[in-house]
Amino acid sequence: MLLHFLLASFVFLSSVKDGSARITSSFVRSEFPSTDIPLDHEAFAVPKGYNAPQQVHITQGDYDGKAVIISWVTTEEPSDCKVQYGTSENKFQGSADGSFTNYTFYQYKIGSGDSSREFWFKTPPKVGPDAPYKFGIIGDLGQTFNSLSTLDHYIESGAETVLFVGDLSYADRYQYNDVGLRWDTWGRFVEKSTAYQPWIWSAGNHEIDYMPYMGEVVPFRNYLHRFPTPFMASKSSNPLWYAIRRASAHIIVLSSYSPFVKYTPQWRWLQDELKRVDREKTPWLIVLMHVPLYNSNEAHFMEGEGMRATYESWFIHHKVDVVFAGHVHAYERSYRYSNIDYNITSGHRYPVPDKSAPIYITVGDGGNQEGLASRFTEPQPEYSAFREASYGHSTLEIKNRTHAIYHWNRNDDGKNVKTDSFVLHNQYWGSHRRRRMLNKHLLMRLFDAGSLTTV
Secondary structure (H helix, E strand, O other), rough: EEEEEOOOOOOOOEOOOOOOEEEEEEOOOOOOOOOOOOOOHHHHOOOOOOOOOOEEEEEEEEOOOEEEEEEOOOOOOOOOEEEEEOEOOOOOOEEEEEOOOOOOOOOOOOOOOOOOOOOEOOOOOOOOOOOOEEEEOOOOOEEEEHHHHHHHHHHHHHOOEEEEEOOOHHHOOOOHHHHHHHHHHHHHHHHHHHOOOEEOOOOHHHHHHOEEHOOOOOOOOHHHOOOOOOHHHHHHOOOOEEEEEEOOEEEEEOOOOOOOOOHHHHHHHHHHHHHHHHOOOEEHHHHHOOOOOOOOOOOOOOOOOHHHHHHHHHHHOOOOOEEEEEEOOEEEOOOOOOOOOOOOOOOOOEEEEEOOEEEEEEEEOOOOOOOOOOOOOOOOOEEEEEOOOOOOEEEEOOOOOEEEEEEEEEEEEEEEEEEEEEEEEEEOOOOOHHHHHHHHHHHHHHOOOOOEEEE
């Protein structure tokens, strides 16, 4: 296995006051059937060669992006887990030995491979305040033809790393040996992206795999064996919650389905991790979770209230820029609102505009077999800026320490359509003085993003 290390306009800004232009899109698309792709489809093709590595995926391997975790599956037998790497094709300057694990989930085993396959990936820039970087955001992907459309459109976006907000394969909708089979097909399905760039994983409810009728009572068994995370690098005690720093972003991954209330391990870890954030080095503070804290869809309505009540005040105090979630199979973006002033007996009883609050974005629209969540509550809440029940993916392109460009891209009958876009001001560096400095700087850099809202 060869890993190539590659070192690698002016914007019209229209200002929209919080809550002044709420939009519920009326777009309706003729979606592909919400059924999984047949097993014999080319998207699930098994690589040639006896025991050839398959389902290859990489993720960041340390705190600062200087290491990579490389994982793969073989179906016949384990081998020596050796990775050869170099900076150009057919030139192996080094090698690394890893380890393998076998686990059984109803007669299904994974291990390491010894047949040769070659891949490459691009190393990230050194962690720094003005390091530009483009992230993709995908959630609730599954393995339908809608999922394939989302994945292909994402690959065309030019983003360098995926922030995945949970619900991967939807294999838990099957039983017995078909569960492992559909984890395998999903691993091969996404390999054309996951083998070449890091996917930063977070777990959703479809990763729990709690199946007592099969004797499977250990939550997250498949997920934890297949998708390692660098949790120890951020002093986490559990791979389901962790943090990384990449380019100019500090990314915190939370687990919606692990204990998170006061004094629990996740609560204590997040309290400490937020104190470790250095906005002089990583100006952008991004949080990933599965269950959205703000959601005006009838699907999963209010499910995030427990975590919102626990962590929202922390997000505001530490100036989190944006919170990405999935779970709801639709798209929604909020204005900067908060609901931390109500203490049961007094205060505001509803979310209110709050310039210190993050933007909350739900991107649970990857394309899985459960279909779209098409029913939103009415009237549209004041905190909700834009919502639409369509499949798609998002990108967040960080330009410097003060500004980033965000796009949500709809899968419009197989086409990639940029539907919701805005310029995101950094919460830590985005003072009016610094914004004026950047506007002057923009005229010099000229990046092309069209006509965008600024928030």
